[in-house]
Amino acid sequence: xxxxxxxxxxxxLIVLAIAVVAYSGIRSAAVYYLTPTEFAGRPDLRxxxxxxxxxxxxxxxxxxxxxxxxxxxxxxxxxxxxxYDGPLPxxxxxxxxxxxxxxxxxxxxxxxxxxxxxxTEYREAPPR
Numbered sequence: 001x002x003x004x005x006x007x008x009x010x011x012x013l014i015v016l017a018i019a020v021v022a023y024s025g026i027r028s029a030a031v032y033y034l035t036p037t038e039f040a041g042r043p044d045l046r047x048x049x050x051x052x053x054x055x056x057x058x059x060x061x062x063x064x065x066x067x068x069x070x071x072x073x074x075x076x077x078x079x080x081x082x083x084y085d086g087p088l089p090x091x092x093x094x095x096x097x098x099x100x101x102x103x104x105x106x107x108x109x110x111x112x113x114x115x116x117x118x119x120t121e122y123r124e125a126p127p128r
Contacts, residue, residue: 031101036078051101052080052109058094070108073098084111091116 001009032042032050039045039052054073060081061071070083071094082100092098092114102111 035075036073036080037075039080040078046104049101049103050109051099053097053099054080055097056092056094061094068092073100081108082111082114083108084114086112086114088114089116091118 032045032048034042034045034050034052036052036054039050052073054075057072057074057079060079062069067085068088069085070081072079072081074080082102083105084100084102097117099115099117100109100111101113101115102109104110
């Protein structure tokens with residue numbers, strides 16, 4: 001094998017190793033983004049980290065000692081109970097769209113992160 005062929009083979013191995021490391025890093029950081037109905041239809045994701053988008057169901061927020069401990073999100077067809085122990089965003093409220101990231105623990109989604117969305121339309125503040 002000539003020196004130039006060894007160089008090409010060595011470079012090819014280095015490029016392949018970088019590609020494998022990059023692919024495995026991207027794959028481990030990927031989080032599925034689903035609605036509750038889509039999540040219910042994917043039993044293969046029961047132990048995966050997921051991000052669910054849904055609306056906080058009216059009357060579903062449970063409080064304990066002044067803190068919210070659980071609530072239910074839904075998409076009109078399916079609901080999933082969410083348990084979360086952490087600070088909630090200021091815009092969190094019943095009836096509002098939220099993004100919840102976590103893993104299923106039995107039938108309850110143990111959330112590690114809760115994010116709210118806000119309306120895309122601008123409304124002028126009422127006059128004072």
